[in-house]
Amino acid sequence: MSKTLKTILQRGLKSSSNATAKGKRGEGFAALVFLAPSFAGISLFFLAPFVDTVRRSFFDALGIKFIGLDGYVSVLKNNAFRLAAANTAKFVAVCIPALLAASLGIALLVRGIRPWGKVFKTSYLLPMAVPVASIVLLWQALFHKHGLANTVLARFGVLPVDFMGTSAAFWVLIFTYLWKNTGYDMVLWLAGLDGISQNLYEAAKVDGANAWQIFVNITMPGLASTTGLVAILSLLNGFKVFREAYLVAGSYPHDSIYLLQHLFNNWYQNLDISRLCAAAAMLCAVLLAIILLVLRFFTEEV
Amino acid sequence: MKEKKILGFPYKFIPKAIMLAVVALLVWWVVWFMLIGSLMSLEELEATIGPALAGIEGDATWPILPAWPTLQPVVELLLDTPQFFVMFWNTFKLVVPSILGQLLVGAPAAWALSRLKFKGRKALLTIYIALMLMPFQVSMVPNFLVIDKLGLMDTLWAVVLPFAFSAYPVFIMVKGFDAVPKALLEAAAIDGASHFRIFISIGLPLGMPGILSALVLGFLECWSAIEQPMTFFKDPSLWPLSLYLPQIVAEKLGLAMAASLFMLAPAMLVFLFGQKYLELGIQSAGLKE
Numbered sequence: 001m002s003k004t005l006k007t008i009l010q011r012g013l014k015s016s017s018n019a020t021a022k023g024k025r026g027e028g029f030a031a032l033v034f035l036a037p038s039f040a041g042i043s044l045f046f047l048a049p050f051v052d053t054v055r056r057s058f059f060d061a062l063g064i065k066f067i068g069l070d071g072y073v074s075v076l077k078n079n080a081f082r083l084a085a086a087n088t089a090k091f092v093a094v095c096i097p098a099l100l101a102a103s104l105g106i107a108l109l110v111r112g113i114r115p116w117g118k119v120f121k122t123s124y125l126l127p128m129a130v131p132v133a134s135i136v137l138l139w140q141a142l143f144h145k146h147g148l149a150n151t152v153l154a155r156f157g158v159l160p161v162d163f164m165g166t167s168a169a170f171w172v173l174i175f176t177y178l179w180k181n182t183g184y185d186m187v188l189w190l191a192g193l194d195g196i197s198q199n200l201y202e203a204a205k206v207d208g209a210n211a212w213q214i215f216v217n218i219t220m221p222g223l224a225s226t227t228g229l230v231a232i233l234s235l236l237n238g239f240k241v242f243r244e245a246y247l248v249a250g251s252y253p254h255d256s257i258y259l260l261q262h263l264f265n266n267w268y269q270n271l272d273i274s275r276l277c278a279a280a281a282m283l284c285a286v287l288l289a290i291i292l293l294v295l296r297f298f299t300e301e302v
Numbered sequence: 303m304k305e306k307k308i309l310g311f312p313y314k315f316i317p318k319a320i321m322l323a324v325v326a327l328l329v330w331w332v333v334w335f336m337l338i339g340s341l342m343s344l345e346e347l348e349a350t351i352g353p354a355l356a357g358i359e360g361d362a363t364w365p366i367l368p369a370w371p372t373l374q375p376v377v378e379l380l381l382d383t384p385q386f387f388v389m390f391w392n393t394f395k396l397v398v399p400s401i402l403g404q405l406l407v408g409a410p411a412a413w414a415l416s417r418l419k420f421k422g423r424k425a426l427l428t429i430y431i432a433l434m435l436m437p438f439q440v441s442m443v444p445n446f447l448v449i450d451k452l453g454l455m456d457t458l459w460a461v462v463l464p465f466a467f468s469a470y471p472v473f474i475m476v477k478g479f480d481a482v483p484k485a486l487l488e489a490a491a492i493d494g495a496s497h498f499r500i501f502i503s504i505g506l507p508l509g510m511p512g513i514l515s516a517l518v519l520g521f522l523e524c525w526s527a528i529e530q531p532m533t534f535f536k537d538p539s540l541w542p543l544s545l546y547l548p549q550i551v552a553e554k555l556g557l558a559m560a561a562s563l564f565m566l567a568p569a570m571l572v573f574l575f576g577q578k579y580l581e582l583g584i585q586s587a588g589l590k591e
Binding site for chain 2: 045048050056106112113120122123125126134135137138142154179191232233239242246268276277280287
């Protein structure tokens, strides 16, 4: 009798677990359980407070009086905000094309000497792993008025440059950004290049196309969708350059590298919450718009 | 037609290799600087980069090798600077729970988003992607509002929790799990395996590359985090190494140099052992939906 009971039990267990595995409801329930902790976390720390941020951007600092768009107007009229936004925009406009071009060039070279490119690939990726704090000292030693960069420049007869005290600071920041992010973009380009069919290249070679023709007619169109993604990711990495600016030049750097994060930190110190909220909401909207535009532009081209 | 080669390296590659090497020098020199800098005595550091960092007359220079290699600054840092250990330990207290959280919370979520069928999957994935693309400048205020409300300011949680719930590692793991063949899962389901069982015995082992990618990128991110601790830790006794280091540069050149190396070393080790996964992680952002 116990034997029959066991078989019945086993059969029952099997069929019930089969039902959950196959049934849609079982899968939906499992997904709910798997996702719950993560979704609760992002709701609590990002989604819900973001809604609150947008709401607060329409109220005064205490969150009581409705002020409509006044918060936004006061942000847009603010000189520090204009400076920071203009610097950030200028930084992005210079560094992204430069980074895209440099990293694509390097990716093509690395691919060009396969299979020996690996050591270079590692070299270019390495700066990604270098914590900013650990090279602060080096950067300060390099770009000080009496620093190493000026010592080298002096050998070529160039007068010393006060890198951190003039608008040269902007170019130091661009250099740092390129130094840090070239490897990251190179990896993305390499993945994009791997996606282009080798047959196309061989066919072009048979037809007698030269290297430039191959690049323009096969490589460039083949990379169109990759370009959009690389541009977006580079843009977002651009916002992290604050770390370098802050560590090398402190809370009040030269005007040319006063970035949005500097301003946010200032407002934050002064608990200027309604302005912060309005600025964060605007930044989010602008970024989303740019991302969607870039994605649309580059995916339609394919 | 045979290619000309030197030590197995084709001649025609030489110009390209030279161009690449010139650019790579910018990286190699930095690593070399950090290495020999921490082997220099304080006197030599002051004589070389003192003009830039310690206000000494003259112009900074830098040798290819230290004149008198010494471990003195490293020893001083390890033996006579208890603050340093506190900061080092502070960094670990931030990094370890953040990454553990990312994996424990993120992996099941990524599995569901990648391999389970349910209503709203696409919409949810879009939310994660949008969140992943927002820089700290956008999430700073929302994070502050919650952390302040929960009374978590000046506690480890203020930095750990937003990191643990960040969307980026989830996305990387989704891409990793996407490579697990669905036929395998169906076979397991027919054999009576539960969803939990399938995730543990098939998903985790086969999705390991994605998990390791998230781990490597998460570590590098948390290890060098600056904005988050700066915003949410007003109390300097909680500061990680990344915030403390810039403060000591001016006063204690030798110590700062040695401490910089200690900040760099763990990240370098993770990079060297995890480079493959780092690349995978970067690429996963490039692979389209």
